[in-house]
Amino acid sequence: MVVATQVNPIRMEKIREVDIPVIDLSCSRSKVAKLIVKACEEYGFFKVINHGVSHHITKEMEDESFEFFDKPLPEKELVGSANPFGYGSKNIGLSGDTGELEYLLLPTNQNAIAQTSKFSYAWASLTKTHKGYHLSKALSIKNFNNNSQCRLTLWVTMCVVSSYVKSVRELACEILELIAEGLGVPHSLFSHFVRHFDSDSLLRLNHYPPVTHSFHHGNIGFGEHSDPQIITLLRSNDAPGLQISLRNGLWLPVSPDPHAFCVNIGDILQAMTNGRFVSVRHRAMANLLPNQSRLSMVFFGAPPPEATIACPPQLLKRNKPIYKTFTWSEYKSHTYAHRLGETRLDHFKIT
Ligand SMILES: C=C1C[C@]23C[C@@]1(O)CC[C@H]2[C@@]12CC[C@H](O)[C@@](C)(C(=O)O1)[C@H]2[C@@H]3C(=O)O
Ligand SMILES: O=C(O)CCC(=O)C(=O)O
Numbered sequence: 001m002v003v004a005t006q007v008n009p010i011r012m013e014k015i016r017e018v019d020i021p022v023i024d025l026s027c028s029r030s031k032v033a034k035l036i037v038k039a040c041e042e043y044g045f046f047k048v049i050n051h052g053v054s055h056h057i058t059k060e061m062e063d064e065s066f067e068f069f070d071k072p073l074p075e076k077e078l079v080g081s082a083n084p085f086g087y088g089s090k091n092i093g094l095s096g097d098t099g100e101l102e103y104l105l106l107p108t109n110q111n112a113i114a115q116t117s118k119f120s121y122a123w124a125s126l127t128k129t130h131k132g133y134h135l136s137k138a139l140s141i142k143n144f145n146n147n148s149q150c151r152l153t154l155w156v157t158m159c160v161v162s163s164y165v166k167s168v169r170e171l172a173c174e175i176l177e178l179i180a181e182g183l184g185v186p187h188s189l190f191s192h193f194v195r196h197f198d199s200d201s202l203l204r205l206n207h208y209p210p211v212t213h214s215f216h217h218g219n220i221g222f223g224e225h226s227d228p229q230i231i232t233l234l235r236s237n238d239a240p241g242l243q244i245s246l247r248n249g250l251w252l253p254v255s256p257d258p259h260a261f262c263v264n265i266g267d268i269l270q271a272m273t274n275g276r277f278v279s280v281r282h283r284a285m286a287n288l289l290p291n292q293s294r295l296s297m298v299f300f301g302a303p304p305p306e307a308t309i310a311c312p313p314q315l316l317k318r319n320k321p322i323y324k325t326f327t328w329s330e331y332k333s334h335t336y337a338h339r340l341g342e343t344r345l346d347h348f349k350i351t
């Protein structure tokens, strides 16, 4: 829970004559709720500061991530190739998109984890170990069975990932509850999806390696898209790269701030607000500064697979619904079968 301390909850960051809202979550709840709703309507994007996620947890997560990406390729490939979970390099998703990055995509709920790769199985067991049980399971993972140093390292990593996911998920839910308050709908209308045991939320670690001389500035690291989920919380190191698309078609660079989280609205929240919120299109440029690695740690807050997505009557007012009712599972299947750059929500428009 964020405690109110300051009077002015917002500062505007001027980039190319456009102000990106930077919202101070330690300010008065009702003011913050209104500012967040305004930012979601205007940009579908804002930054939050004084968010309550411990810098120590974030730093540990960043160190672990760099340590992973610094490993030789065969070791990284041991976690299994992204299908969709696991390690990926240059390919994005399963539809043929490419980018100048490598990444690790992880599920965050125990059920999904248990059904995926060995690595994910390890993630599940070790996360539970963190809470004091299932140690025996953790120690019997095939790949790591014969190497106690390796098991110990993995255990530490899992604890770090687990703490990070827990803190960022809480922040995502807090922001969704502020949004609900600002919109005048039930407090947990959006957050209950992300808090749900079967929530399909993801953690993605994107590593954009340093620029080499054979490489041109201005290369796309992660192509233009909107995130399919409800809400995205992105934290990056101090390297630039993220850009958001404005309504006038211009690309706006977002200045990096390791102490802030970038928040963007996903397609599901655009659908649930009947188009009042914008699921912002964004992209990441491959490293813009020489010799600098960029690392983004991205939490995607998603509903459980069977959740029904529809705009509630309070938000429809007298307007007709723009989108059909669908389940997250239906939306995800559609999304994953299409290319990154497509406006996938359009498929669910009522014609
Ligand atoms: C090409 C694709 C990659 C993606 C799934 C998709 O078919 C279209 C959306 C992509 C995206 C963007 C946000 C997240 O990074 C992501 C994990 C997601 O849920 O949707 C990726 C998907 C991916 O990389 O698998
Ligand atoms: O790395 C970034 O800044 C953007 C990544 C992103 O948009 C994503 O993972 O969906």
Ligand SMILES: [Fe+2]
Pocket: 225, 226, 227, 282
């Ligand atoms: Fe994204």
